[in-house]
Amino acid sequence: MRGTLTVGAGVVLLLLLALFQPWLRFVSTIALSTGLAVLGIMLLLRAGQVSFGHALYVAAGAYTVAFLRPYLGEALLLLLAGAAVATGLGLLVGLFVTRYRDIFFGMLNLAFSMVAWSLLEKLYSLTRGTDGIRVVRPSLLGLGLDGPAWDWALFLLALVAALLAGGLVARYLGSPAGSALGAIKTRETRLEFAGISARRVLLQAYLASAALAGVGGAITALATLHVTPLLAYWTHSGELVFVAILGGTGHVLGPFLGAVVFELVRVHAAAAFPDAWQMILGFVLLVIILSAARGLAGLLDDLARRLGGRG
Amino acid sequence: MGLLLLLATLDGLAYAAQLFMVAVGLTLVFGVLKILNVAHGSLFAIGAYLASTLVGLAGAPELSLLALALAAMATGAVMGPLIERGLLARIYEKEHVLQLLVTFALFMILEDVQKLVWGVQPLFEDAPVRLLGQVEVGGIFYTAYQLLLLPGVAAVALVALTWFLRRTLLGRTIVAVTHDREAATAIGIDVRRVHLVTFTIGAGLAALGGALAAPTTSLVPGIGVQMIVLSFAVVATAGLGQIEGAAVTALLIGLARSLAVYFAPELEVVIPYLLMVAVLLVRPAGLFGRTVLQRV
Amino acid sequence: MSAPLLAARGLSLAFGGVRAADGVDLEVAEGEILAIIGPNGAGKTTFINMVTGYLRPQAGSIRFTGREIAGLPPRRIVRLGIARSFQIPQLFTEHTVLENVALHLAARSGFWAAFGPLLSAERRAEAMALLAGLDLAAVAHARSDQLDEGARKLVDIAMALALRPRLLLMDEPTSGVAAAEKHAIMDRLVAALRREGVTAVFVEHDMEVVARHADRVAVWSQGRILAEGPPAAVLADPVVRREVIGVEGAPC
Known part of the structure; x- marks a missing residue:
């Protein structure tokens, strides 16, 4: 009940922001798509695993949109295609990396994403290298929109996707499969003695995370109408992990809360300190981890508890 | 073809030598601390940038080799204790x-420290390479x-490290901790x-x-991340x-990579990881x- | 006598020079409760590890309901109906007791069922009934890392029972439990086993517990079965007393 209320409040707040500050419409769209990718990171963190390479799947979603746009004019179809390609790639990589945990899991993901980044930069004839690919604005549900109408439509599309994904992930986390994720973190061997394949449980979560990142990437591509290899670069993966920790892994709202705060701050800070942005993120990350804080979702939870206790 | 093969082999050897020094530091630290330092590549980058600066400051080419050694030692001696005491000591448990x-x-922080101190423009300082001149091999x-120098230093590092770990008291102590931390603590x-x-x-390496x-490459932001990923491989x-x-393995991957540079340039970035994946598929522990097996 | 539920033949496994199992033959009949006793390091846990698939025997066969299971992975063996508990409780420490048990109940259902709610009304009731049977209902909602050792041990066993096994192997179910509680715990446990018709094998160091709760005893010493039979006879055997009970100094 409290969860539904908080989600409702969040949606209203975002709508108000988007209504009164047109530039925030764009930022909110980007924040929602970041939140989608981070939702996947959160699933993996539930299993005690961290991927330093999930920007790979964001890039997969985004580049799929860019590659297919000349042949496909419908945004929804592009979105689905982005998710499908990211999931397929996730299956290929996931079958391998889910054999590993901890260091190997994190670093193998980083390695694969860096290979993808190099390829996106080097295969110029295919990807146009660092210049990236421009995406011609597609139609949405058959409507050829532009200007504020397109911004609104895309924002609402991201919002619907986020609500849908958040609901599904919340349900998943309450299921035996989602519960087994936490068991991987605390006592994986016991899971095997329960007849449950830890690897299969982790692979499911990995596929979900790749799909979510793919959707996030596709929305980003539709919003920016331009994709570059930077989408796959390690700094982007690092940002996803950062937002996951900032938002907190205790609740599906965490990633979106984290993403909104992150994108709002970035609009100002990244411009002011372009060469120190990662450093600032690094310091904040250290503070959150070393103080064992539970992120923004945890903060909100504590606040609600305190208010509830008083009333 | 023959010449290209020779050239690729020589490049591969030189590259493997660098790769080994970074990778062995990473693996040594992991063996003892049980922590994989993602920022290890940044220490490589800082060592490189500092070396470039010191070679520039040294002025005389004769001093440039000394400047390289000094850069490595200074980076290790300052960054090593700073990171271990300041950060890692808090997270062992x-x-x-x-x-x-x-x-x-830490990696995120150090990558930017590098940019703030040395900027984002490429740096190139090859005085040490010019100092030693060229030699003829097979035409x-x-x-x-x-x-000579790169493989030589790498070989010395390998021999010195194994000698240190096997023959000196401190080295054997380190090995003891690697094998059984609790028992090592128990015997004082x-x-x-x-x-x-x-x-x-490890940081020094x-x-x-x-x-x-x-001195062999121009320094740009991002060399650290490339190195951590490759040395992890x-x-x-x-x-x-x-x-x-x-x-x-450094030799294997170094050679494979430089062969790719000459004969299949589009595969250069992929080859080391293909090798890694192929090996790990057959032997998951390397x-x-x-x-x-965990005891139950 | 009908075919045994579990039959190990010529089971051997050595670690370096230590022979944990050296040509062991051991049978377990359907419905019985068998205790395995023996000095520390004799290979009792290794036996459980081999039967449940954690270790692969170097020689010999293990048949369960007539089917060869030696060398199968733990996951396959569990599905055939063999569950185990651990000497050191292996709990999912960030889950509640109820969730620990419910996850094991859910483990039996198929792939798609894994995406319904974990604590469905039905599964919650089943888990609560199981916990109540072991007197654990009061701690059902506690996080499993906040229990005392005795309760953790029982939760560990409850998780194994939730798999509804035909054969349950327990590694020292009463070690680490206060002496005063041991019999109470075993009474509850044995009653639950009999009620559910579960065959059980348990490794035990406390001879009083063995004498009171086991139908049959096997003595494991230096990788071999030194003696087996009814508790009264085996525990009175002078060789067993010297080799096992004497070493342990346990009262008899």
Whole structure:
């Protein structure tokens, strides 16, 4: 009940922001798509695993949109295609990396994403290298929109996707499969003695995370109408992990809360300190981890508890 | 074809030498601290940048080799204790995922420190390479620096490290901690000191790899991340914690990569990882690693 | 006598020079409760590890309901109906007791069922009934890392029972439990086993517990079965007393 209320409040707040500050419409769209990718990171963190390479799947979603746009004019179809390609790639990589945990899991993901980044930069004839690919604005549900109408439509599309994904992930986390994720973190061997394949449980979560990142990437591509290899670069993966920790892994709202705060701050800070942005993120990350804080979702939870206790 | 093959082999050897020095530091630190330092590549980069600066400051080419050594030692001696005491000492008892996140955060910080101190423009300072001149091998002229100095230093590092770990008291203490931390503590070994010394050596090796690489390439942001990923590939292929194994694998990956540069340039970035994946599919714990069963 | 539920033949496994199992033959009949006793390091846990697939025997066969299971992975063996508990409780420490048990109940259902709610009304009731049977209902909602050792041990066993096994192997179910509680715990446990018709094998160091709760005893010493038979007879055997009970210094 409290969860539904908080989600409702969040949606209203975002709508108000988007209504009164047109530039925030764009930022909110980007924040929602970041939140989608981070939702996947959160699933993996539930299993005690961290991927330093999930920007790979964001890039997969985004580049799929860019590659297919000349042949496909419908945004929804592009979105689905982005998710499908990211999931397929996730299956290929996931079958391998889910054999590993901890260091190997994190670093193998980083390695694969860096290979993808190099390829996106080097295969110029295919990807146009660092210049990236421009995406011609597609139609949405058959409507050829532009200007504020397109911004609104895309924002609402991201919002619907986020609500849908958040609901599904919340349900998943309450299921035996989602519960087994936490068991991987605390006592994986016991899971095997329960007849449950830890690897299969982790692979499911990995596929979900790749799909979510793919959707996030596709929305980003539709919003920016331009994709570059930077989408796959390690700094982007690092940002996803950062937002996951900032938002907190205790609740599906965490990633979106984290993403909104992150994108709002970035609009100002990244411009002011372009060469120190990662450093600032690094310091904040250290503070959150070393103080064992539970992120923004945890903060909100504590606040609600305190208010509830008083009333 | 023959000449190209020779050239590729020589390039591969020189590259493997750098790669080994970074990878062996990474694997040594992991063996003892059980932490994989994601920021290890940044220490390589800082060593390289500092070397470039010091070579510039030294002015006289004769001093440039000294400047490289100084850069490596200074980086190791300052950054090593600073990171181990300031950060890692706080997280030894924490969950793996938190340890990874902490060194990743450090990595984010150091990558920007580098940009703030040395900027984002490419730096190139090859005085040490010019100082040593060229030698002729099989009809081609090759820099003595890459042909002799790099592999030479790497070989000395390997021999010195194994000698240190097997023959000296401090080295054997480190090995004891690697095998059984609790037993080592029980017989009165100062594990804190072992951690500090090991991490400093590891940081120094990464910085040495960087300092020696500096004169052969132009330094740009991102060399650190490339190095951590590649040296992880080396360490994973060899098996985490394997020192001699890291040497063999560095050679394998270094050669494969430079062969790709000459004969299949589009595969250059992919080859090391293809090798790694192929090995890990057959031997999940790496070429020289062993799978350990958890006691229940 | 009908075919045994579990039959190990010529089971051997050595670690370096230590022979944990050296040609062991051991049978377990359907419905019985068998205790395995023996000095520390004799290979009792290794036996459980081999039967449940954690270790692969170097020689010999293990048949369960007539089917060869030696060398199968733990996951396959569990599905055939063999569950185990651990000497050191292996709990999912960030889950509640109820969730620990519910996850094991859910483990039996198929792939798609894994995406319904974990604590469905039905599964919650089943888990609560199981916990109540072991007197654990009061701690059902506690996080499993906040229990005392005795309760953790029982939760560990409850998780194994939730798999509804035909054969349950327990590694020292009463070690680490206060002496005063031991019999109470075993009474509850044995009653639950009999009620559910579960065959059980348990490794035990406390001879009083063995004498009171086991139908049959096997003595494991230096990788071999030194003696087996009814508790009264085996525990009175002078060789067993010297080799096992004497070493342990346990009262008899």
